[in-house]
Amino acid sequence: MATPVVELRNVTKSFIEGEVQALRGVNLTIYKGELMSIMGPSGCGKSTLLNLVGALDRPTSGDLLIDGVNLNDVENLDLFRSRKIGFIFQAFFLVPTLTALENVEIPMFDSGFVLPQEKTQKARQLLIDVGLEKKINQVPTRLSGGEKQRVAIARSLANDPAIILADEPTGNVDSKTSHMLIELLRRINQEKGATLIVVTHDPLIAAATDRVVQMLDGQIIGEKDPKSLLK
Template sequence: MVECEELVKIYKVADIEVMALQGLDLYVEKGELMAIIGNSGSGKSTLLNLLGGLDRPTAGKLFVDGKDLLKMSERDLVRYKRETVGFVWQNNARNLIPYLSALENVELPMIFKGRIRRQRARELLDMVGLGNKADRKPLELSGGEQQRVAIAIALANDPKLLLADEPTGSLDTATANVVLDVIRELNRQLGLTTIIVTHDLRLARKVDRVVAIRDGKTSSEFIRRVDSGDVRTFEEEEMEARMSEMSHQELAIVDRAGRVQIPRDYLESLGISNRLKIKLDDGKIVLLPPEGKQKKTG
């Protein structure tokens, strides 16, 4: 469904250029449910904006459902945003029109596609558990209910890709779990490819794959597995504490040129700065400090 290769995005502010994405590689299968995590400024939201057609890449390759987003005309891009992708924002003010009912909010995207399908709008509200509140306006709904209406809106035109930017960021734990369960059920029920950008580590329990982005590049990923046991975890202390409870396997990302991004703290623990030794040892790739710079122990 999604193919990103050497994806680059550069923003220019005055005379300063900021490289938000620095050759990012990412592949997402149809029907997959995955989360993208990383520190602030790592490039998560930039990637989501590119996938959603809200911004254009500077360089690289970006295909969604076979469509080349670098070569799209403005007219095709409008059609793509209307028909191929659905978006859920963290801020409900961006998701909902306050003076419209929940049902009318879900119907609104259908207008831009040419016709309102009221029965389909009601079905979507039923699917997110709000069929009995179709006539309520946003201010008459809780934060979690508003976010579930937002999910129904994102699905109004039957998109092939659902993008969610921090969908639980403003919700308490119990409400966030309800919203995440709704997203997971829709993913399973509809076979809907779903990508969630988040800081919320609770998502690791709800998704099939977690991709970590560092400095504008995919650096590692966690794939859900059936077996349990020891699991190597993301370098941040909070991630290590939470993810260690999960049955996930961590994998480093190797790009097409054979490059792998190694966490800085791993290198520092070995006393490695900008050079290292690499060798094959009994079927393993071993990274070592240069001669004379091995870290002393004991």
């Protein structure tokens, strides 16, 4: 039986005292080990949804369960997030003055998940896993877009998260690189068993996932067969 890892029950999210209703009653169950994508037009609420699932923010109403824990019952969102969630963003968000290795070590500091003496070895191994063994001590300005995103992917894995969230991870790279990145995410999904949720505008990226959820105007309007996106 598939185990639910994320459950949204009638979740809403408003901004500016209700002036903007970014999510309007979202129901969604995501199962352990899924590789899924979320598509929809600009402004439909994809990032808002991802930020809630990533415990960066709380719903305005409704219930959001992550790994069986209701976010409404979590006092310290930062600690909760750092133990369970890995993030990958379109703009990479690497610290420019730190090396690839140091960037990957960052999330390990607060989580208490990785022993201090094991941090460097673990970060090194993660960079090797994403094919960056030759760039371990390079600063981000000396890396290509695809390499920067691979550092960001390695960083997202720092604390062995149960859930990895990627918001337009291929938005800033060419199509060949984006294909390589989605293959890397697929491999991580398979090898580590992590649940992966990818927000994307790119039908080819969505087609490489196992399940495609379609959003419109703050709601989920249905799912698409990934294969149908290739036609």
